[in-house]
Amino acid sequence: MSKQLRLFTPEDCARGREASQDSRRALKNVNEMIAKANLHRPEAEIAKIAKRLEDTPETMRRTYLRAVSGRSMAAGIKAFCAECVGWDRAEVARCTAPACPLYAYRPFVDRRKR
Ligand code: SF4
Numbered sequence: 001m002s003k004q005l006r007l008f009t010p011e012d013c014a015r016g017r018e019a020s021q022d023s024r025r026a027l028k029n030v031n032e033m034i035a036k037a038n039l040h041r042p043e044a045e046i047a048k049i050a051k052r053l054e055d056t057p058e059t060m061r062r063t064y065l066r067a068v069s070g071r072s073m074a075a076g077i078k079a080f081c082a083e084c085v086g087w088d089r090a091e092v093a094r095c096t097a098p099a100c101p102l103y104a105y106r107p108f109v110d111r112r113k114r
Contacts, residue, residue, distance in 0.1 A: 034049065056087070060079065063079050064079045082107075092106050
């Protein structure tokens with residue numbers, strides 16, 4: 001029995017990219033992002049999360065929200081490490097704290113080079 005493969009055309013890829021960019025643009029507003037995240041937290045906690053989200057660079061906001069929503073441990077580690085080094089991904093890879101409990105799990109590292 002042969003499986004039928006679906007081949008994506010360049011137009012399919014372009015449509016997918018546009019849809020993805022549209023959804024990212026739509027989530028730029030912090031309050032909108034918080035509302036869409038469905039955090040199920042008390043008001044006081046939501047206010048603190050909103051404040052921190054405002055201080056988070058746009059490129060990391062979705063990761064931060066996935067982390068605080070409790071939906072992804074990987075996002076939690078990624079957000080924590082990125083925040084630890086001032087939101088600079090390259091600095092996470094160059095982290096000089098091998099005794100940190102997250103060191104072995106830190107993101108943005110090319111593990112093939114070890
Ligand atoms: S592994 Fe490094 S970057 Fe990540 S939390 Fe620990 S000290 Fe910070």
